[in-house]
Amino acid sequence: LTESKGRPVDEAMAGERPEKAAMRRLWLEVITAAVQERGDEPLYLTLSGGEGKDIELLIDHGLVDRTETGAIAENDQDLIVAVESNTAAYTSLRLKYPGLRVLKTSVQDLLRGPSAVRYPTGREHSTTRAKVVNLDFNQSLQAEIAAGGLLIFPQLTWVTKLALLHAYPTPLDWKLCLTFQGQIGWPDEICTQVVAFLSENLNRSEQFAAHLKALLGSSLVQQLQSGSQTRFAALAEADQQRILMALVPKRISQAVHNQGWRLSTYLNVRYGGGGGAAPMSSWIVEFTWDPRSSTMPDTVYRESLASVIANPQFIGADGERHSDGESP
Amino acid sequence: VAGREADPSTSSNDEAFSGEITVSSRIIDELSSGLYESPSACLKELVNNSYDADARVVDMLVKPDADVIVIEDDGIGISKAEFERHFKRIARSYKREESDRTPSGRPVIGKIGIGFIAANEICDRMQIESTKAGSQERLSVTIDFAAMRSDLQDRERGEDALRKADYEGTVTNDAEPDEHYTRLLLLDVRGEARDILAGARPGRGTQSLYGLSPETVRERLLSPSLNTWDEFDSYSKSLLELGLYVPVAYHDDWIPPAYQAAVQVFTEQATSLDFVLRVDGSEIRKPTVLPDDPDGVVVHGFDFEGEHVAGNGYLYARSGALKPRELNGLLVRIRNAAAGGYDRSFLDFPGYESPLLQDWASGEIWVDDGLEDALNIDRKTLRITHPAYVELQALVHQQLRSFFSTVRRDLYGARSARRREEQADKQLATMTELASSLEQFLGKRPASRLLRQWEASVEVRDRQRRRGRTSPRAQALTRKFAAATILKMAGEAAQEAGLDPDEAERLLSELGRILLD
Numbered sequence: 001l002t003e004s005k006g007r008p009v010d011e012a013m014a015g016e017r018p019e020k021a022a023m024r025r026l027w028l029e030v031i032t033a034a035v036q037e038r039g040d041e042p043l044y045l046t047l048s049g050g051e052g053k054d055i056e057l058l059i060d061h062g063l064v065d066r067t068e069t070g071a072i073a074e075n076d077q078d079l080i081v082a083v084e085s086n087t088a089a090y091t092s093l094r095l096k097y098p099g100l101r102v103l104k105t106s107v108q109d110l111l112r113g114p115s116a117v118r119y120p121t122g123r124e125h126s127t128t129r130a131k132v133v134n135l136d137f138n139q140s141l142q143a144e145i146a147a148g149g150l151l152i153f154p155q156l157t158w159v160t161k162l163a164l165l166h167a168y169p170t171p172l173d174w175k176l177c178l179t180f181q182g183q184i185g186w187p188d189e190i191c192t193q194v195v196a197f198l199s200e201n202l203n204r205s206e207q208f209a210a211h212l213k214a215l216l217g218s219s220l221v222q223q224l225q226s227g228s229q230t231r232f233a234a235l236a237e238a239d240q241q242r243i244l245m246a247l248v249p250k251r252i253s254q255a256v257h258n259q260g261w262r263l264s265t266y267l268n269v270r271y272g273g274g275g276g277a278a279p280m281s282s283w284i285v286e287f288t289w290d291p292r293s294s295t296m297p298d299t300v301y302r303e304s305l306a307s308v309i310a311n312p313q314f315i316g317a318d319g320e321r322h323s324d325g326e327s328p
Numbered sequence: 329v330a331g332r333e334a335d336p337s338t339s340s341n342d343e344a345f346s347g348e349i350t351v352s353s354r355i356i357d358e359l360s361s362g363l364y365e366s367p368s369a370c371l372k373e374l375v376n377n378s379y380d381a382d383a384r385v386v387d388m389l390v391k392p393d394a395d396v397i398v399i400e401d402d403g404i405g406i407s408k409a410e411f412e413r414h415f416k417r418i419a420r421s422y423k424r425e426e427s428d429r430t431p432s433g434r435p436v437i438g439k440i441g442i443g444f445i446a447a448n449e450i451c452d453r454m455q456i457e458s459t460k461a462g463s464q465e466r467l468s469v470t471i472d473f474a475a476m477r478s479d480l481q482d483r484e485r486g487e488d489a490l491r492k493a494d495y496e497g498t499v500t501n502d503a504e505p506d507e508h509y510t511r512l513l514l515l516d517v518r519g520e521a522r523d524i525l526a527g528a529r530p531g532r533g534t535q536s537l538y539g540l541s542p543e544t545v546r547e548r549l550l551s552p553s554l555n556t557w558d559e560f561d562s563y564s565k566s567l568l569e570l571g572l573y574v575p576v577a578y579h580d581d582w583i584p585p586a587y588q589a590a591v592q593v594f595t596e597q598a599t600s601l602d603f604v605l606r607v608d609g610s611e612i613r614k615p616t617v618l619p620d621d622p623d624g625v626v627v628h629g630f631d632f633e634g635e636h637v638a639g640n641g642y643l644y645a646r647s648g649a650l651k652p653r654e655l656n657g658l659l660v661r662i663r664n665a666a667a668g669g670y671d672r673s674f675l676d677f678p679g680y681e682s683p684l685l686q687d688w689a690s691g692e693i694w695v696d697d698g699l700e701d702a703l704n705i706d707r708k709t710l711r712i713t714h715p716a717y718v719e720l721q722a723l724v725h726q727q728l729r730s731f732f733s734t735v736r737r738d739l740y741g742a743r744s745a746r747r748r749e750e751q752a753d754k755q756l757a758t759m760t761e762l763a764s765s766l767e768q769f770l771g772k773r774p775a776s777r778l779l780r781q782w783e784a785s786v787e788v789r790d791r792q793r794r795r796g797r798t799s800p801r802a803q804a805l806t807r808k809f810a811a812a813t814i815l816k817m818a819g820e821a822a823q824e825a826g827l828d829p830d831e832a833e834r835l836l837s838e839l840g841r842i843l844l845d
Contacts, residue, residue, distance in 0.1 A: 071609045071610065099391045
C-alpha cells in the first residue's frame, strides 16, 4: 500500500548506484564487526529513509533474523533502531520490515536539537547508545552563526550530543557513519569563519597542513591561508566535497576529545557529482574511550587529528575506491 | 422533562402533566467513550471501518512496542468535507445514509459511525491521512483526545454540545488520481493498552503467534496441549480476538476434512468477502479451528427462518470438553461481523438439558439483518427481550436439542462403551495374571481350565466390538458388587461345587475377612 514516493531523500536512499552500494557494503563491514562487541545496547541506529536499503542489507547478510512471514524476529527487535519523522516513510519502513523499531521523530527532535542542556532520557537515551550510528543526512552540512557570534554546525552538534550519550552512564565505544551532500552553499560570513578555522589548524599542526595540501592542493590551501578564497560555492564540485572531508572529522574531533573520546577516521570518502548523482562526502569514524583525555587532552586530540585526512578516497562510478587528492 | 400545561379535563385537585423526553449530548458523550472491553475490541472498530470503506487489504503494525500503531487500508478514503461532516459534530449516523451497502456491495457493518472515536480509548492522539480515487486532495488530520479527559464544565460548548476532541489538519493537492487509502496512526498509545498490545503485560502466557503464517497459527491452535488462549501472550491473544471479530477468512482446513462439506457455505461466505487483515505482516484468520477426535465428531449444518429473523449456522461437538475453551459456545455473526465472542450459554439454553454436552460444543450462526436492531451499541451483546432475539433463541434451541441428542447417542454413548471395553481389557489382564498365580496352588490343569473359561469372554466381546457394540460379557467383566453380594455368591458357589461345610466355612470366613477388613 504505502510507497514513500516523491521525497528526494527516499529516492536517493532507494537508489542503487554503484557508489551508494559500495558505501552500504562499507557500512555492513563496520556493523558486522560491531556484532561481536555488542552487549545489551542496540547494534545499529539509522536514518534509513522509507526504503531501508541498509536494513535490507543486514537482513540479507543474516545479521538480523526474520520470522516465517518476514517480520523481524522478536529476539532481534532490539538490534536496529530507525529514526523517521515523515509519516509515509515511517509507515513504509514498518510495512517493509514488520517488527522493526522505528522512532517516529527526527534525529534533531530525538536529540533535543542543538541545546546543550536538553538530552533524551530513559529509554530514548538507551536507544541512542548504539554500537553503530548511521547519520546519512542526504542533505548539505548546515552552518549558522549563533547568538554570541559562535560558528555552529547543527548536525555536528547532534554528533557531539551522541558522543556524550555514549559516554554516560558508562562509556561505550561506537562508530559513526556520517554522510552529507558535498555542495556548500553557506553565506560569505560563514565561509570566512570556516576558512579562519581551517587556517588556524593549518598553522597549529604540520601534519594536518601536509594532509590538507595533499587533499586540496597547495594552491588552494595557499588561497585559503591568505584569505583570497573564501567563497566555497565558487570552488569545483570535488573541492567542495574535499573541504567537507577536512572540516567535518576535524570539527568532530575537536568537539568530543574533551568528553573522553579518541577518534579514528576509518573512512573519509567522496563520491557522486560530475553531472550525475549528487556529490556526497562520507565518513566512518571510530569513537574509542580514552581516559587520558582528562589528563592529556591535547595528546588525545592530536592522535585523533592524525587520521582525519590521512587516507582520503573517492568512489568512482564503478563503485571502486581510489585514493583522492591533488598533488601538493 | 419539559413541562406542558395541565389537561383542563382533570379536576382542580389532580395534577396532570406531560412532556417530551430528549437525549442530552452528555449521553452521546458517554456512549462514545468507554464502550470497549479491550484494546482489540477498539482496534476491531477501526478494522471494520476499513471493511466498510471497501478495503481489500488492511495492514496493522503493532510490534515491537505498540507505542505507535499504524492501520493502513486500500479503501475508498475520506475527504476533508466528509471528515468534517461526520466528525465535526457527532450528532447522527451518516454511515448508512445513502445505502446500507458499500459501493462494492458489502453489507455495511457500522451503524452509528463513531468507530473512529474508539481510538480514544487506547491513544491520546490519532493522525489520519487519506485520499480518494479520482481526487488530488490528500487529507492529513491529527485528532487530539486530550480535551475529552478534561472537566465536564470546561468542555461545554452551548446548545447542548460537549467538546470531544480537537483536530487540526492540512489538505494538499499532490495525490495521484489512482491513489486511494486511509492511514491511521494511533499516537501516544496509553500505558496499559500499549502493554497489552505489545505482549508485555506481566502474568500472562508466554506463547507467541507473532510473525507466524496462518498454517503455523492453525497448528498452534490445534495443539492438544492448548487449553485456553490465556496460554498466549497478550499480543497474540489480541490477534485471536481481532480475527474473531472482523470479517476475515477461515483457516484452511479449519474443520476436519470429513466435515467440511457441512460448513462449506460458511467457508465460502467468509472467503467471498475478499477482506484481508495483516498484523505485523501476518495474515489474520478466524481463530475458529476445530479438532478431529478419535472418538468421532458431530457436525450439523442448519438453516432457520422465522417471522423476524432468518439465517444459517453449524454446530460442532467432539467427545470431551472443547479446547481451547474460548471456542466453546455459540458465536453470532450479523453482517459478517461477530457480535461478541462465543456465548457459552448457547443463548441461554437450559443448562439442565445437556449440561455436560454443552462443554463439548461450538457453533456459529450467521443471522440476517432482522437481528441487527437487537444488537447493542457495543456490538457485543444482544437485547434479550427483542422479538428477533426471542425468536432466534427458540429456533436455535430447537436445533440444539436435536444436536445434543445426536451427540449423546453418537459421542457420549460411544465414549462410554469404549471406556467399558478398556476396563474389561484391564479386568481380563488381571484375571490372566490371577490364573497364572493359581497354578502353583491348584495345579496346572485346573488353572488352565479357569483361564479358558475367562478367556471365552474375550472372543464374545471381540465379536460384539466388531459390530460396534459393547458386549454383554464386557459389561459383566466390569460389573461392580457389594461385599455382601460377593459373600452370598461365594456361599452359593461353595454349595454348587459340593464343598464340605468346614471347607465352605473356611472359604467364607477368609473371604469375609479380606472383603471386610
